[in-house]
Amino acid sequence: MIKGDTNAIEVIIQEYQKNDIPWFIGYSGGKDSSSMLSLVFRAFMKINKFHKDVTVMYCDTGVENPIVTDYVYETFEKLKKECLIHKIPLKFKILKPKLNDRFFVKVIGRGYPTPTNIFRWCTDKLRINPVKQLIEKDDKAIILLGIRNTESEQRDRTIEKHKTSNEYYLKQNGSSNKLIFSPIINHTLEDVWLTLRYADLPKSIDFATIRDIYQDAESECPVYRETKGSSCGNSRFGCWTCTVVRKDKSMGNLIENGYSELKELYEFRNWISEFRDNEKYRCDYRRNGIKGLGPITLEGREIILMKLLTAERISGLNLISDEEIKRIYELWEIDKCNEKYVEKTSFKIN
Template structure:
């Protein structure tokens, strides 16, 4: 019944023993990457121990906004793979990779006010949360080992578009193909001809026991009748600008704002995961918030402004008031659900970002955390205000009296404070000059000049 899989494992063995180039598998926890790992486990376990010298890296991407149910599963699988590999001496290493703290979803949305991703073209999340972390791991491995072979769990049967993409990158008569974007990386796709129905047949045989002693019946239950294919890639994408395969959770991010309705969250809830309802409600609120002009600044992050066709100013990042509200609601969501939805490291990064954005009190984030959580952050005691509330109130009053934007003055004060210890005065001067050159300060003057010229 499983003759095709025996042939695949024989071919895997041939490729594995051919050289010492390490293998890398993008493991999403979905059915295709699970099948791929299962076959690799079984193939290596069939080899004598002295031939298991080639390292195999099983890489799982945690975007830090994964569906909590799927996230637990992914981490549990990574731990189980490492334990089974160590026990069986297979030289398989499971790794979980994360985006840089400065580039996480919440650091960018709450810290810097990035508007949430929006179709069709405003998709800043994929590159930062998925592709960059995986590329960093891949390039580090190549620097260490010289070359690498990336195994993909992609199958032609997944979809017509994916089938065309795979076929366009095949080289007749070659098992390995050069990676289209990454030098010194080669792609090996052993599952391309496996039909959909055969995937579950293999994974659920032997009562669903996986090669690392977990239960594939639980994985089957996570699919719950969905007909969706595996989600976008983190490791070994075939075409960065088109279709991406294997390596990220097929269930997607719980906070995804690229779709009108999150079908994955809905499907989990419809099948009994009622604890996800508050997450869905928060996500829906955040989608609507993006369209609220009062929630957005009229200036872009570089200080420029622009007019839309209706004559109104276009919108830029979320205002600081809005960011504080997002954080407050997110922390309350953690309290209500018991899920960890934002990490301490992210909170620390956002705290620093808010200081640089003009929070003269330096207390905004730690106070919000304390009010919602009923406890203090580890660095709360060190957060002393640069200026007390009375001084800030006086500055605001003077700004109103002389019609000077308060956020301009606060930015200048922060800039001076951040550069006051530099021995070269040019650094401080350059920082101040950059603020004074922001487009919003000069828009009216430029507009009047253009009108006069006409």
């Protein structure tokens, strides 16, 4: 066992036994959160009495990379069985955004342009809010995240700004009752990979799969906001529809590494990043009635839906749910009947 792992396990045991505040573990399937979850599992193997809830949560935004989502769902099922065998009381929770907040309901149903650095509406709607709705049920909570020093300059600034007297804890922006705890905060990138490579337990966390999927990824999208304004805009692994980054390197690398089923998704993402700026398919008025570049027109939304369904058919991957499609059609009818909805000057949809 590497020295950093020994220290982290001791810290996890100590902090778990310190109080009754429930723990929530943010898990994405990536290397950092997998390394942290592995250490928590191994720490719990050394604990004889468990006195509080520990929930492992994954936020399925509906537009996660399908390869990652499939891996996480399979891993959760395996971990549940492994926890039963070793009598470790971890709970596993799959979180999803509210129907009206989902990516394609926003873009195709309401006509939102896909996210940019200026209009980055996605992180809160898709990731932060579902997690907050779970955590806010408790007066106090400790959120375990795979945050590390020296991961990036931006992350280092965040850690410095929100650090506490305990080096493993960060203050949660806007909440004095919610703390972020990172047992791997002092781990290097090499430490993270070594933890995954040489850990005997849990067997459910597959080092080889994580290495294959994440070897080209610089970072992961957050599951809980660490600081006001932070987002996954600079990440290289998150939603397959992400148009905040100029080029999705991780998706391109996965295709090159043999995941050919992602090719249609990659092309759709590149296409929609240009289509959103086509003024022909943008309303001349915003929804507040002010003249200016507004929502995607109904015609534009229909084009996007058809393009998406074609990508779904060719790729063989499930990209949009039936309930999302139903809600999209409902939102189209609402706009058609809304007297205040104007697409072009002196033109009203009938």
